[in-house]
Structure formats: C-alpha cells, structure tokens
Amino acid sequence: MTENPTYKKKDFVSDQEVRWCPGCGDYAILSSVQMALTKIGKKKEDIVFVSGIGCSSRFPYYVNTYGLHTIHGRAPAFASGIKSTNPNLSVWIITGDGDGLSIGGNHLIHILRRNIDCNIILFNNEIYGLTKGQYSPTSQRGLVTKSTPYGSIDRSFTPAKLAIGAGATFFARTMDTDPKHMQDISLAAEEHRGTSLIEAYQNCVIFNDGVHDLYTNRKTRDDHCVFIEHGQPMIFGKDKNKGIKLTGSKLEVVTIGENGVTEADLLVHDQTDERLAFMLAGMKGPELPVAVGILYKVDDVHYDEQICAQVEEVKAKKGAGDMNKLLHSGDTWEI
Amino acid sequence: MQELDSVVIRFSGDSGDGMQLTGTQFSNTSALMGNDIATFPDFPAEIRAPAGTVAGVSGFQVHIGASEINTPGDEPQVLVAMNPAALKANLQSVKKGGTIILNMDAFTENNAQKAGYSGDPLQIENLDDYLVIKAHITTQTTEALKDLDLDNKSKARCKNFYALGMTYFMFNRELEPTLKWINDKFGKKPILAEANTTALKAGRNFAETLEAIPNTFVVPKANIEKGTYRSINGNTATAWGFIQAAQAAGLDLFLGSYPITPASDILHELSKHKNFGVKTFQAEDEIAGICTAIGASYAGALALTTSSGPGIALKGEAMGLAMIYELPLVIVNVQRGGPSTGLPTKTEQSDLLQCMYGRNGESPMIVVAASRPADCFDMAFEASRLALEHMTPVVLLTDGYIANGAEPWKLPDLSKEFNKISVKKPKKDADNWLAYERDENQVRTWAIPGMEGYEHRLGGLEKALNTGNVSYDPNNHETMCHIREEKVQKASLNIPLQELEGDESGDLLVVSWGGTYGATHMAVKQLRKEGHKVSLMHLKYINPMPRNVESIFKNFKKVIVAELNLGQMRQILNGKYNIGAKGYNKVQGLPFKISELVEAFKQELG
Numbered sequence: 001m002t003e004n005p006t007y008k009k010k011d012f013v014s015d016q017e018v019r020w021c022p023g024c025g026d027y028a029i030l031s032s033v034q035m036a037l038t039k040i041g042k043k044k045e046d047i048v049f050v051s052g053i054g055c056s057s058r059f060p061y062y063v064n065t066y067g068l069h070t071i072h073g074r075a076p077a078f079a080s081g082i083k084s085t086n087p088n089l090s091v092w093i094i095t096g097d098g099d100g101l102s103i104g105g106n107h108l109i110h111i112l113r114r115n116i117d118c119n120i121i122l123f124n125n126e127i128y129g130l131t132k133g134q135y136s137p138t139s140q141r142g143l144v145t146k147s148t149p150y151g152s153i154d155r156s157f158t159p160a161k162l163a164i165g166a167g168a169t170f171f172a173r174t175m176d177t178d179p180k181h182m183q184d185i186s187l188a189a190e191e192h193r194g195t196s197l198i199e200a201y202q203n204c205v206i207f208n209d210g211v212h213d214l215y216t217n218r219k220t221r222d223d224h225c226v227f228i229e230h231g232q233p234m235i236f237g238k239d240k241n242k243g244i245k246l247t248g249s250k251l252e253v254v255t256i257g258e259n260g261v262t263e264a265d266l267l268v269h270d271q272t273d274e275r276l277a278f279m280l281a282g283m284k285g286p287e288l289p290v291a292v293g294i295l296y297k298v299d300d301v302h303y304d305e306q307i308c309a310q311v312e313e314v315k316a317k318k319g320a321g322d323m324n325k326l327l328h329s330g331d332t333w334e335i
Numbered sequence: 336m337q338e339l340d341s342v343v344i345r346f347s348g349d350s351g352d353g354m355q356l357t358g359t360q361f362s363n364t365s366a367l368m369g370n371d372i373a374t375f376p377d378f379p380a381e382i383r384a385p386a387g388t389v390a391g392v393s394g395f396q397v398h399i400g401a402s403e404i405n406t407p408g409d410e411p412q413v414l415v416a417m418n419p420a421a422l423k424a425n426l427q428s429v430k431k432g433g434t435i436i437l438n439m440d441a442f443t444e445n446n447a448q449k450a451g452y453s454g455d456p457l458q459i460e461n462l463d464d465y466l467v468i469k470a471h472i473t474t475q476t477t478e479a480l481k482d483l484d485l486d487n488k489s490k491a492r493c494k495n496f497y498a499l500g501m502t503y504f505m506f507n508r509e510l511e512p513t514l515k516w517i518n519d520k521f522g523k524k525p526i527l528a529e530a531n532t533t534a535l536k537a538g539r540n541f542a543e544t545l546e547a548i549p550n551t552f553v554v555p556k557a558n559i560e561k562g563t564y565r566s567i568n569g570n571t572a573t574a575w576g577f578i579q580a581a582q583a584a585g586l587d588l589f590l591g592s593y594p595i596t597p598a599s600d601i602l603h604e605l606s607k608h609k610n611f612g613v614k615t616f617q618a619e620d621e622i623a624g625i626c627t628a629i630g631a632s633y634a635g636a637l638a639l640t641t642s643s644g645p646g647i648a649l650k651g652e653a654m655g656l657a658m659i660y661e662l663p664l665v666i667v668n669v670q671r672g673g674p675s676t677g678l679p680t681k682t683e684q685s686d687l688l689q690c691m692y693g694r695n696g697e698s699p700m701i702v703v704a705a706s707r708p709a710d711c712f713d714m715a716f717e718a719s720r721l722a723l724e725h726m727t728p729v730v731l732l733t734d735g736y737i738a739n740g741a742e743p744w745k746l747p748d749l750s751k752e753f754n755k756i757s758v759k760k761p762k763k764d765a766d767n768w769l770a771y772e773r774d775e776n777q778v779r780t781w782a783i784p785g786m787e788g789y790e791h792r793l794g795g796l797e798k799a800l801n802t803g804n805v806s807y808d809p810n811n812h813e814t815m816c817h818i819r820e821e822k823v824q825k826a827s828l829n830i831p832l833q834e835l836e837g838d839e840s841g842d843l844l845v846v847s848w849g850g851t852y853g854a855t856h857m858a859v860k861q862l863r864k865e866g867h868k869v870s871l872m873h874l875k876y877i878n879p880m881p882r883n884v885e886s887i888f889k890n891f892k893k894v895i896v897a898e899l900n901l902g903q904m905r906q907i908l909n910g911k912y913n914i915g916a917k918g919y920n921k922v923q924g925l926p927f928k929i930s931e932l933v934e935a936f937k938q939e940l941g
Contacts, residue, residue: 069794077623081630314609321611
C-alpha cells in the first residue's frame, strides 16, 4: 500500500451548499463522518459514498470523495456492484428508515447476507422527511402523521433484530447528539471486514421532533442508554450505579449496592454472542435502557473478496481466457 | 436412396422424454456433416407439466439443407411422436405426405385420455395422408438393454436415443458425433454410456431391418462459404460477444442479473468464463441486477444486465438513472410473449416500444437488435461498443426464438474484426476536468474511483451543463434534455449504413427487424425469384437508425413492416418518416413461416 496523505476534515467537505433544515440531526452525522474519514487510512480517491433517496441521501453531494446519489432504496445494490468490481475501495452507504427498511428492505437484507465489505449508516428518525411527513417502518404504532391522521396501525421494525436475523456480521447503534461516539463507531465499522450496519438515532426537527429525546438528550441519555463495550460489564446511569443483569432468560435493570448486587453480578458484553445481541437489540424503555455501541460483531467470509478470489482460482486452473480457443472449443468443422 | 435439398424434422414427446437432447444431437450431427441448419426448440414453461398432457409436450424442430437454410422450416416432413399428446399437438402442422414415427408403447388408453382423446388416437385422427411408422420404442429399448445391470426405469429412459437411431438411418446420418458425445457426457458412468450407445445402434438397426421405411434420404453438403464453423445458439453467442467486447476494450466484464426465461442461459454461460475476468452477480431481484451493473460501470467495468420483458419493466427506473448518469451499460432483453408474465417460453417482438420509451421523462436510449443466433455475437459486441464509445446505456433486443435456436456460425477472425473499442478515459488533467464536459458528439468522459483528483458525485437529479452539479434551472433542464437526445442520435455517425437486399427501387419494400430475418429474407428471395419487384430492409440499429434509412423509403411504391407484435416498428417508422407503411403482424408466440409472409407480401403487391 502506498503512503496515505494526512487529511484534515475540510478535505472531505465538498463545494456544494448543504441544504438540510436548520437544526437537522444530519449535520452532526455529516461532520462526525468527515472527521472519521481523516482517520481511516484511505486515500480520498479510494472512498465512495452511495445513497438512495431521502433527506439523508443527499449526503454524498457534501463529501468530497467519489459518490453516487442513486434511486430509492437501491443503494446497497449499487454499492455491491462497486465493491465487487474494485474491492480496494472504501464504500459507504447512506440510507434512512424509509429508504433502507421500506422500499429498499430487500437489498438491505441481501447485502447483509452476502456480507459485502461496506459501511451502512442508517439514519433512523422514524418518519419520512423528504416526502413531507408520512410514517415509516420504524414509526411507533399510533403515530399521527399526514398519512395516518387517526394514528398508524402498522407494527414497526427494530433494525437491529432485522439485521441480526438477516445474518449481519456487524451491527452498532449510535446517535446524532454524540459526535465522538458516532466517529468511533464509524471507524470500527470501517475496520470491520464485511457489511457494517450502523443505526444512527437522528432527529427530524420538522416532522418528528424529539422522537429519540429520551435516549439522545444529554439530560436523560445516561439513565436511558447503556453504552456497551466488548468485555465490559453493562453499567449505566448518571451515577454509574445501574447495570444490566441476566436473570433466567430475561434482562433486568439492577442497582449496584442494592440487594447485595455488585459489579460482578452484571452482564459482561460479548459482541460475538448472537443470542445476547438479539436480546440487546430488543431492549427499550421505559423499563430497560436501549443498548448503544457495537451490539454484534463477528468475522465471516465476505462476498467481495470471494468474487475476486474465484476469478483468480479459475484463471489459475484454466489459464487466462483466450477467445480464439473458446470459439474453437467443442465441435467445429471446415468447409 | 433419395436426395433431398432440405428436410424438416420435429422430435416431440413429454417434457421428460429428452426431446431437446435428441433434436440437438440430430442438428449437430447434420451440421458436422456439412448441412446448413436452423433449429427451433419449443418447450412448455413448466419444468414437468402433467405427464402425458398436451401442455407437457416438448418439441424440437430442425431444418437441415444442402442449400441456404434460414428458418427451422414451416412444416415438418417427419414427426417423431413419443406419446399421444405429441401427436395431438403436432399433427396439424405436419406436411401432407410426411412420415410420422410413433412410439406405440405410449399409446395406451390412459395416455390417450390424458392427451384429451376419447378413444384410440389412431382411429380418431385421420392419418391416411401420412406414412405412419409404428414402433414399440420403449419395450424395444429395454429389450436391447436387457443384459445391462440397470433398473428398468433407467433403461426406458434411453428410448430417445433409440428414436434418434431410427432417424439416423432414415437420413443416413453418421453415428460417430453422437457416440463421441455420449462418451464425453457419461464417461464417468460407463454403464450409462453403454446403455445409450446400445439404444442408438438398436434404433438404427431396427429401422434398417424394418420394411416399413421404404426409402431413406440423403441431404448433401450445403454450398457454404469456406471457413471454420461451429453450431451456436443466440444466448451463447450473446455471452461470447460480451466477453469479446470486454477484451477489445481492455476491461473486466460484470453481469448483474436475476434468472428469467428465456434469458438465464446468458447468465449461465458467462458464469463459466471467469478466467476471462468475468464476474457474474446473481442478484436478489431484477432491480438489483441492473443496479449492481450500474455500480460496476461507475467503478470501471464493462457492465451489463440481462432479462426479458417483465424484468425490463422492473429495471425501468434504473435504466433512466444510467441514462442521466451517462455511464456505459448494456441491457439485454431476450423478448418473450407478453404482456405481463405472458408466454415465457415463446417468442415475440412486443417489447420494442417498452425499450424505446418505457421510462419516465425524456430518456433516450440506443437500441439495437440481433437478427439471427450467430448475429447475437456481433450485436452484443456492437451494443458494448456503442455504450462505451458514447457513454450511455444501450438496449440489445434478442428474442426467445433466436436465443434458443441454433445455426452454423462461420467463426470470425478476431485479429481482423471485433477487436477495437475505445474507452472514454479523461484526457484533461484533474484540475481542468469536468464530469460533464463533452466532445463534438456530446460524449462525456469516464473517470472512475481510484483516479486521484477526479473525485466527483453523480446523481439522478438534473445536472448543470458541464459541471454536473445539481441544477433546478428551467432553461438548463431543457438544454440537458436536448443534449442527451442529440448524443444518442449522433451515434448514427458510428454505425454502418443500412443494407438493402434487392434493388434500390421497386413496388414493395419489406421492413423487418430483429429475430425475424431468416423468414423475411427467404420470403423476399422467393418473391424476387418469381419476378416481383420486392426488396428487404432488415433493421438491426433501431435507435438511432442508420443515416440512409429515410432515403431508401423514397424509391418504393409501398412499404410493409412485418413483425411479431401489433405494429410497434410500423408506428415508429410512420411517426418518424411519415411513410404510410402497412403492417403484417402476428402475436401467437410463434415465429413467422416463410409461406405466410410470401402470401402477405403478394397480397400487398396486388
């Protein structure tokens, strides 16, 4: 590998004016990702951002790398073609809860299944923004929107469960109000070989303001989120005195120092444990905190490496292709 | 022994009877013996439709000749019917006076009932006009194989080779090519090789000793242009044309595709040739098929997607995106009977307007069509060349008929042809380069990820002239629509002039396009022999059309457009050139017969 230049954040800022609504959570995510790009050790020309349609999907226009703004829901498919053609590229997919889980649900599960080495950031604001305020597949039941004036009757997706069910090898959760965490998770995603799915809690100030407030507001965040780390006990709370304990097959919140509970009783995070990841994926308020951080990460074969390896294997076995030989293969005759 | 100039044979039986294999063996042997050939596999959409029913009949028609053969023939002179359903499905098409070989073992009451006969088929059907050869093909096959250590079911399965052997005797075919094929195929299972070999020879010997075959025939070698030949079907030729195009352009080939009849064989064929740097991606759906291909194109591969009508409908949005990106891409539509799911295994030309116009907004696209099985190689290469040299998606139209049909192909000399495609890499240094700056043909350049300094973003939103930045400016939008249309039309400077078969003026100009060439060519040839002033203009470049097309129309009193749809090309030509062309149209899922065209053109001549 040739030596990589050192970048500053401004190197990843394009000349295009950013056009999200003032106060939109997207700004913070953009900034965190641009910071992360300075640290991933990739050259600018070897990075590609791919998006579908929606507010978040304008993202590639604002990052000064290669980029594709594609069609609704299909970004994972475009990214799969890019990465299969040139596995050296660092490929980032930007999507939202509508783009990625509704119209593009099929492509999302299949990129996860194939485990193509891309990083997906799913901006989850539980609403359609660009089409101006309809409910999404992650909206809570009962949500009143323009298309559900009497309340949504849809059940909702939990992206983490969907991802783990589809065979994801990396799933992490982060939020727009914690730029440092967002940046760390982005770096971990880039480092992971295979598809990394990051769900970012993101606030839509216009159509669903405050939807994640309990978890993302600095005042309430510490009591309602547990920031998990591999190998560490699950401790949370403003006073760092609450923890998650596994009782039977259920997770429960305990307080350290009460009823004889010590740190040793707490659940230690193992990011390679699929069953644990699934339990963490389902944690939600008000009884339980939501899990933030890398819920699941395992190593497995990834498609982009395989597709190239197979070409090389066949070349080694059959020799490089010779068109004349192919034309004359099998039965031919002279006239 | 009687000499024939040509003969049409149809092998027909149940889907599981191995008729496609039998037909292919007969065709390949005939080609190796120097005949010109054309084949027409005709099979049900169901893998195993209810056994014994007419719906489950699988047929393979082959036309072999001592002179030029361009179609699988209008009417079979020989029908091999392995069961009552095969007789029922095909009898009406067999030429009067022809020969019908029946597998009597399958003519049971039960099978007759399944085929829809209310009694004995041989009594119900009037077979007086035919020479009927009754053979107990199944029992004689198992009898011939009685000493082999095989179960009866496996023995009975060899009956298609027994039937093949009978026809080999009738037409003096050499056994060697098929014996070699059997050995290659069953080399690892010698007992099966022996069983099929024995069945083939037994069938041949049976026919020789049977007095019911009064005459045998010989079809002499055809007088064909000198060269090395092989037999090829359209889907294989398409796949190979793309491999050659990638070689000529110095690029890797990427196929993003979702299985669909009758296009899947292109995916299968390309998947075999990874040693040419070919990557095949079987996507989760049709949309992902094209989207992965567009991604591959952005990353610098020669990219394509293959499908048929229903799949193309799903790809429409992404085709428009590739068009506005101005990236090279080939979309192959192996047309089948429509609308909707339609007739998956049958042929039609009814996706022309879909491919020309089936997208939102002003979305011009280059469209080309292959005329016969081997021509699929040429046109796959041409589609790739135009996509790369004009930085735009190109639709290649073939159809189920030429995709599955086979013919002898004079192998091209790749050192002299099909060897050069120029790729539009940026010439300017990165500081002065703009993503949508164009040359005199309105073609932009292709910078790919990994190229330092050329980082740029492509999107589906309207682009500002030259820079490609998002623009909502009304006048810019109109300008861009004109530029993209002009770019497609300028490709007419990079395609051959339209050829005309026959005189440059006359009473009637027959226009055809795509896979109907064999039939229209033969029909026009016959009419000209009879003294009619008819010429043929067969189109392969549909959008843009060759520059001389308009001037050709002027010298003919009448124009008739023959196509397998309700008049789609006629609509384009009348709209574009205002020529008042009439149409000869057929939508039966079947190819044209030469005789019906001759009659239709005669009627038009008055």
